[in-house]
Amino acid sequence: MEWELLGIILTGLAALSLLVFQIPYSIPHPLGARQGRENRFDVLRGFAMVGIVLIHIHSYFQFFHPADQIVIRTTLFFSNLSRFSVPLFILTSAIFLRKKDGYWISKLKNLVLPYTLASGFGYLVKYNHYNALEFIQFYFLGKVFAPFYFVPLLIQFYLLFYLFDKLLSNKLFSKSLLLISFLLNLSSNLGFFDSILPKEYHAISILNYIFFFILGIYIGLSNEEKANQNREKSLIFGTFAILFFFFLILFSFGYFVDFKNHHLIYPIFIFFGIWELLPKFNRKISDWISFIGNNSLFIFLLHPFIIHMMHSVDPYTFGGPVIGYIVTLVLNVGIPIIIAFTIQKGKSLYRLHHSDER
Template identity: 60%
Template sequence: MFQKDVCNMEWELLGIILAGLASLTHYFFKIPVDFPSPSNLKDNREIRFDILRGFAMIGIVMIHIHSYFQFFHPKDHLVIHSTLFLSNISRFSVPIFILTSAIFLKKKSGYWKSKLNHLVLPYFIFSIFGYLIKYQNYSFSEFTFFFLFGKVFTPFYFVPLLIQFYILFYVLNSVFIRETWNFWILLLSFVINLVSNLGYLDPILPNVYHSISIFNYLFFFVLGISIVQRKSSVQNSNQNTNFILFVFFLVVVVLMILFSYLLEIDFKNHHLFYPIFMMMFVWIHLHNFRPKIAKILSYIGNHSLYIFLLHPFIIHFMHSFDPYIFGGPILGYIITLLLNVGLPVLISSIVQKGKILYQSHHFS
């Protein structure tokens, strides 16, 4: 455990070094950066951020698939190292999802009603079903504890985490929207996030709170709010930008291979620099996506809540059978991914269409 903590700390420090090199390169070579900005809104919702959410949602599922394969084939080292590599390279997912969640936040009439109906209530219902399915000796106090800290299924921790950010946004909205304070708030959140990532807040915070600590992701949430406040983005990125990002992407991939195949390190979700780099890399190359792929990713991003809530049930039931039954490790991985993303999206689509039909019939 100590070795893994040290390696995670070294990875964070390595991110600081890489970010420093990127900043120096940007400064000396005057390379423009096309940083995301919701300047071209479509119905008040930027579709490119939905594409990022789609990427993030698939990545979150890939993180959990690794543990599924490891459960059945811990000694199949090549397969496990490969799924670990895919898991590690997907570690940008939770920070990016929090960032995009902040981008879509607006303090308006019905703020809490919307959050209760579309997040808290579904989470409560799925937590009840999950608790009844996964556990045997039922206890109201235990369920309450699991519900508050997102422990019915491991991925459920994200909902209490997100609710804390919604509360933070509601309480401090007037502070966040002050343009003159924007830089300093962003800088403060960065320092707090970095201190938390390096483990200095762990002795202060209760152990039970570590998994849902907002300090681990605070910078990404504030960055999302900051992006909304920006009036426009630089639109003149050139070949040098793409080249530098591509070089850094290769460096990251090589490091991921090293950590995954040789050191067997399973990274955490809340590193600072890798998610930012991946967001910019994907953002700059979004125009290269085929329209159908972009539409699919956007659709997944729009139905992400159902993936969060239903995917844990699917992966839980899948622990009853070996993933290799689908035709070996490669096909098994692909089919597992399709099931854990596709089934929740399908159910979400049916529910949404049912709501539309009900509303049209009810008000006609």
């Protein structure tokens, strides 16, 4: 609650600063002027995917070395720093969402089928006693591995859009829906719905992330505007970045608070902050992070297997806490990326072979 309230206060101050200095801010648009899809959203997803891995690495280090306070508080800092990840995935998933022919076919093929295979295999790997009813429960609640809850959550949003696309895509109601969704999300974060909703549903409740989904749709509907670059806006962003960074250190190292995934303000601040910084990124680095974003499903579904198997190995055996942290990150991102690259290369060769035969 303290972090949520702090974020709302800082956002209010930032909005007031923009108003006083009369600095307009253009909403990022999903389409480039002449380049088609804006690839910066893929870069954002890449950052989010790496962030999800960092969150789980903290749990991994805490499992082996709970008494090593300096290391654990440092991994907690990187975990808290990454708490924008799931909201950012929800937001970017909504931006390009359109109801068209094959809507559910693509979702079943590209999301549900891989999730089903990963859940089935993961259940066999992780648990010793098998129970069909337990697996069904774990499958629909995304509990086979901790991060799998994201898939049932995302499917609910896809269903919500499919049923109410005309309302959600109507520009006439977009700002009203944003306000309503913000209030619903805030109420959920404060626990107002905990006694109403079933306890098992809390982790996959769409009310925890409804604002990010509606904001994504809003951005997807926005008109393309030329970004306004000026010194005052950069100064305001820089000031509030320093403030957020300071409080991240305070909460992580001082109060030892483990943030939730669905705080409202911090993910939105990170989203707009990274958006402003992306044009200044090295092109090669941006391409690599974009590749991670494009293949995030592979990392999302395979990384839990890797981190689960690594729980039989002390991370310090890789060369101490620092090297161990880096190796853990590289393995959990790199192995799924190699698998993704191999599969994509195989598909390309297969298509090339069949085109030659014709």
